[in-house]
Amino acid sequence: MKRALITGATSGIGMQMALILHRQGWELVLSGRNEKILQKMAEKFGGETKYLALDLSERDAAQRLYDFCQGMKIDFLINNAGFGIFGEFTETDLSAELELIDVNIRAVHILTKLFLKDFVKRDSGMILNVASSAGFLSGPLLSSYYASKNYVVRLTTAIREELRRKGSHVQIGALCPGPVDTNFNNRAGVTFSAKPITPKFAAEYGIAGTFAGKGLMIPTLGMKLGVIASKFVPEELAVRFVYELQKRKEIV
Ligand SMILES: NC(=O)c1ccc[n+]([C@@H]2O[C@H](COP(=O)([O-])OP(=O)(O)OC[C@H]3O[C@@H](n4cnc5c(N)ncnc54)[C@H](OP(=O)(O)O)[C@@H]3O)[C@@H](O)[C@H]2O)c1
Numbered sequence: 001m002k003r004a005l006i007t008g009a010t011s012g013i014g015m016q017m018a019l020i021l022h023r024q025g026w027e028l029v030l031s032g033r034n035e036k037i038l039q040k041m042a043e044k045f046g047g048e049t050k051y052l053a054l055d056l057s058e059r060d061a062a063q064r065l066y067d068f069c070q071g072m073k074i075d076f077l078i079n080n081a082g083f084g085i086f087g088e089f090t091e092t093d094l095s096a097e098l099e100l101i102d103v104n105i106r107a108v109h110i111l112t113k114l115f116l117k118d119f120v121k122r123d124s125g126m127i128l129n130v131a132s133s134a135g136f137l138s139g140p141l142l143s144s145y146y147a148s149k150n151y152v153v154r155l156t157t158a159i160r161e162e163l164r165r166k167g168s169h170v171q172i173g174a175l176c177p178g179p180v181d182t183n184f185n186n187r188a189g190v191t192f193s194a195k196p197i198t199p200k201f202a203a204e205y206g207i208a209g210t211f212a213g214k215g216l217m218i219p220t221l222g223m224k225l226g227v228i229a230s231k232f233v234p235e236e237l238a239v240r241f242v243y244e245l246q247k248r249k250e251i252v
Contacts, residue, residue: 001048002027004029004076005076011034014080014081015199018045021076027048031081033053039051057099058102078206079128079129082104085145092144101144104145115127116170120163126211127170128206130175131152132176134150136150141246141247142249149176157216173213175206176217181198190246191249191251
């Protein structure tokens, strides 16, 4: 029986990934802060489903999650937990931003490192890092979030190249959706400026892409074209466009 660990499994894309993998017969280790939801999911899934409620912004949380998984063979790590903060950089809260860096970057870095070492040793395993199309751009008004997802995209593609050169059978990729209809906007305090896709579609796309060995997974044609186009536009122009796009997300 194959086993997957999913962070941020209590809502949105992560919850949909859990449902999909459960239907495919995977055993799951679920994580998030909301213990009640994790408990309900574990009851519903039954079998060997395990869960650990923790806040990934806490200093030792990622290591604790890794330790929790010792003795279980994890075949698929999904680093999905993440959130955004909207506002001008001079006005957003520093401690909330440091939390964002801890969850979106630090925890992803630690979990990727710890599990990847095990996967490389046995030459099997998959990692899916849930980044964002924000990971290809600078994002005024969501600056820390965009910067954090740039980190995830760059880290993932760099590791992917190292694995390729080693001839490793370990798979790593990043899911990079545009807007997805989840609780993300509520937490970030924004509204949609473009039509979102469903979390189910994003989850299916990321899982199918990982199984197919894909590196960067951008779910819609519109967003794919947007990312390609952004490579041909000077950064100064692109950042102006992103500002206008983000400004439309402001709840007034
Ligand atoms: N929605 C979008 O438009 C969009 C677009 C591109 C990429 N993404 C990315 O997709 C991923 C999933 O987000 P979503 O859209 O599904 O949003 P969501 O519905 O808000 O889900 C976020 C998940 O992350 C977990 N999480 C947040 N802070 C955490 C913390 N401190 N410690 C542990 N877990 C934490 C939440 O669980 P608890 O609340 O139980 O802690 C929840 O399960 C994120 O990485 C996000 O950046 C989202």
